[in-house]
Amino acid sequence: RWPKEVQIKEVGPRDGLQNEKNRVPTLDKIAWINMLSDSGVREIEFSSFVHPKWVPQLADAHEVGQKLKRNPNVRYSALVPNKKGLELALEAGIDGASVFMSASETHNRKNINKSIDDTYPVLREVIEGARKEGKHVTGYVSTVFDCPYEGSVSTDDVIRVCDQLMEFGVDDLSLGDTIGTAVPSQVEQLLEQVLQRYPKDRIIMHYHDTRGMAIANIMASMEYGITRFDSSIGGLGGCPYAPGAAGNVATNDILYLLHGMGIKTGIDEKKVQEAAFYIQNKLGKSLPSKSLAYEAAQ
Ligand code: HMG
Ligand code: MG
Numbered sequence: 001r002w003p004k005e006v007q008i009k010e011v012g013p014r015d016g017l018q019n020e021k022n023r024v025p026t027l028d029k030i031a032w033i034n035m036l037s038d039s040g041v042r043e044i045e046f047s048s049f050v051h052p053k054w055v056p057q058l059a060d061a062h063e064v065g066q067k068l069k070r071n072p073n074v075r076y077s078a079l080v081p082n083k084k085g086l087e088l089a090l091e092a093g094i095d096g097a098s099v100f101m102s103a104s105e106t107h108n109r110k111n112i113n114k115s116i117d118d119t120y121p122v123l124r125e126v127i128e129g130a131r132k133e134g135k136h137v138t139g140y141v142s143t144v145f146d147c148p149y150e151g152s153v154s155t156d157d158v159i160r161v162c163d164q165l166m167e168f169g170v171d172d173l174s175l176g177d178t179i180g181t182a183v184p185s186q187v188e189q190l191l192e193q194v195l196q197r198y199p200k201d202r203i204i205m206h207y208h209d210t211r212g213m214a215i216a217n218i219m220a221s222m223e224y225g226i227t228r229f230d231s232s233i234g235g236l237g238g239c240p241y242a243p244g245a246a247g248n249v250a251t252n253d254i255l256y257l258l259h260g261m262g263i264k265t266g267i268d269e270k271k272v273q274e275a276a277f278y279i280q281n282k283l284g285k286s287l288p289s290k291s292l293a294y295e296a297a298q
Contacts, residue, residue: 003222
């Protein structure tokens with residue numbers, strides 16, 4: 001019933017930090033990513049090559065990419081919104097480019113300043129350019145269940161965006177519950193459709209934990225054979241263009257779940273904990289992960 005192995009992508013340095021008011025100094029960020037690199041995780045989304053005015057917390061993406069200590073077993077990926085971002089990201093030495101757009105029109109406009117239709121050619125150029133350089137490409141689709149501005153999003157709208165990104169040549173799709181509102185029945189409804197079109201191993205689920213539903217949704221996804229999830233250390237993060245939304249499911253919590261169920265991830269929970277305490281101290285606040293809070297109390 002349950003998979004033997006699950007692949008986790010650590011998105012804390014990107015999805016986590018992009019929503020923090022306080023900036024983490026670049027060298028601390030690099031030290032932290034190096035700790036994560038050493039945890040056994042196979043992919044780290046280390047930053048974003050977006051406009052620095054839009055996400056100032058990640059304005060040092062280039063320096064981080066160039067200075068972080070490479071572990072050959074880790075794929076270092078970053079968000080890339082357009083051709084300019086791709087040029088900078090390639091210079092910084094990315095292994096993977098993550099393009100992103102939304103299934104709902106309003107969130108897409110607020111997030112990347114374009115209509116859905118106008119976004120396609122921009123992302124196509126990035127996808128083709130990154131592939132030409134031999135980079136792995138992930139296509140994020142946001143608001144796959146609900147949009148903070150439009151409410152419920154139809155599966156047809158999600159599939160339309162997925163189809164386009166697949167046609168442009170992404171290696172995989174990461175489907176985002178951007179504001180963390182979904183419940184397992186919505187997950188089932190979406191995956192029922194999505195998995196009729198694409199193989200399971202090309203789908204990643206990206207759950208934000210605003211209402212504490214992420215773990216339940218991960219369980220529902222695994223029932224459908226999904227074995228790839230994004231998570232953020234300590235539960236750090238959110239989306240700057242989705243007011244009130246919380247961070248991703250905490251890496252610490254998903255690891256507790258999976259390892260407790262005998263599902264392998266290759267990740268050392270202790271090392272993730274140390275990295276979580278490190279960033280917690282740098283940010284001067286407690287992170288939302290329940291597992292982390294319990295460990296901190298021991
Ligand atoms: P724009 O203003 O429409 O861009 O922004 P533009 O193409 O009109 O260019 C305007 C100026 O920006 C130009 O400079 C460009 O050179 C410059 P000027 O000629 O005026 O001096 N520019 C750039 N500079 C640096 N890096 C770049 C870049 N691109 C243009 N890459 C843009 C469009 C997409 C860039 C902007 O809207 C943006 O940066 N948005 C970022 C939004 C963002 O990061 N959101 C959070 C991440 S998505 C997310 O969290 C969801 C996810 O986690 C999944 C989920 O949870 O659902 C992935
Ligand atoms: Mg996200």
